[in-house]
Amino acid sequence: xxAQENMEEFTNTVLRVLGANKNPYGLELxxxxxxxxxxxxxxxxxxxxxxxxxxAMKGMVFEPPKTMGSTRAWKITxxxxxxxxxxxx
Numbered sequence: 001x002x003a004q005e006n007m008e009e010f011t012n013t014v015l016r017v018l019g020a021n022k023n024p025y026g027l028e029l030x031x032x033x034x035x036x037x038x039x040x041x042x043x044x045x046x047x048x049x050x051x052x053x054x055x056a057m058k059g060m061v062f063e064p065p066k067t068m069g070s071t072r073a074w075k076i077t078x079x080x081x082x083x084x085x086x087x088x089x
Contacts, residue, residue: 002047012089013039014051018061018076019084026064026073055080 002010017035021027027035032048043051052074055061060080064073
């Protein structure tokens with residue numbers, strides 16, 4: 001569980017992970033924990049999905065159209081990259 005006082009850092013980490021991802025189809029939801037664990041975050045699936053959906057509402061990430069048989073995946077937007085740049089992340 002992510003403590004409320006760590007939520008901003010968690011959000012920034014999610015954006016940094018997406019910013020580093022070069023897969024043209026996005027980063028699959030099930031792969032996030034591998035990358036987030038490196039930064040010390042161990043979110044529940046609901047916490048991660050909730051944060052990604054929040055970032056999507058803010059225009060910082062989006063869920064590309066699924067290809068046949070694919071799971072949910074996410075990509076960073078230009079607004080998300082701008083946020084990272086503005087905050088020196």
